[in-house]
Amino acid sequence: MSTALYYLLKMNKITLIILLISFYCHSQQGKIISTQTINSKILGKEMNYSIYLPPSYDTSDRHYPILYLLHGAWDDYLGWVQWGDIKRIADKTVQEFKAPEMIIVMPDGLVDTFYQNSFDGKIRYEDYFFSELIPQIETDYRAMTRLQSKEVRPFRAIAGQSMGGYGAMYLCLKKPTYFNAVYTSSAGFIDIPRIYSKPFDKEVLDKTFSRIWGQKTKEGSFEYFRENSIQKIVSELSKNQINQLPPIFIECGDDDYLLDGNIEVAQILLEKKARIEFRVYDGAHTTDYWRDKADDILSFVGGQFMIWHTIY
Secondary structure, three states: OOHHHHHHHHHHHHHHHHHHHHHHOOOOOOEEEEEEEEEEOOOOEEEEEEEEEOOOHHHOOOOEOEEEEEOOOOOOOOHHHHOOOHHHHHHHHHHOOOOOOOEEEEEOOOOOOOOOEOOOOOOEHHHHHHHHHHHHHHHHOOEHHHHOOOOOOOOEEEEEEOHHHHHHHHHHHHOHHHOOEEEEEOOOOOOHHHHHOOOOOHHHHHHHHHHHHOOEOOOOOEOOOHHHOHHHHHHOOOHHHHHHOOOEEEEEEOOOOOHHHHHHHHHHHHHOOOOEEEEEEOOOOOHHHHHHHHHHHHHHHHHHHOOOOOOO
16 A cells, blocks of 8 residues: 555545534534643743644543634733634534634743844744643643654644734744634734834834834835735745645725735635635624624534545
């Protein structure tokens, strides 16, 4: 039997198991552990996260797909638990057979890091995410990634809203083969002149952006912003890099001040023939909008967990 056929049969079996688990747990409920901590050497501090464990987690020895769900700016790791009502929605998607059971990790993005390393290395969030958070979580909890061969795309997804949408796309672009799916809601795909034309406190923007992207330039941007612009990064992707990307879902409200940036990123990816869905819905940049989209996030991610992807 060829190696490719072996892994194909193996992963199809895992997919069947996920389906059976979902049916079995139709009436059960998952649970939220609202505050867990990781002692980060990279960031030099304890980092909090919330985690949703699926209905059968405590009564079985099964392993589960895993979703990293990121919050927006000036929020924290409790956002999706509190205003996002993620436990009820996750239970509902399983009960309605829209998604398999999964572990959902909601890390702390430290208010406004944009989930990346700062230009001066003082805040190394990206390094923390890949080198400490993911390994620690997937050691401490029964993630399906622990059972998988390196030759297959892992049952790991990433999603987020606003700054978390930027972070989800940014981190996926950094390590595309790490993820099975990426979903962004009202993502912060910002353009500096455009964001400064909106009714924000300009001093707050200056402080946040300069801490991440360096000094403000005479042109009104920031020294290292352009190389971290999602529009620029996706526009420079090669055909091979596009092929490495997992399926992507981008959506935004029609009254959202970030809509233009979401259209730009989606258009570039569509032109490059990435595997992408793009939707504009009725709504604005609000917690009510994102709570409404949580079901869509889990349904899309769950659908990708059920689909066989190319062995690479």
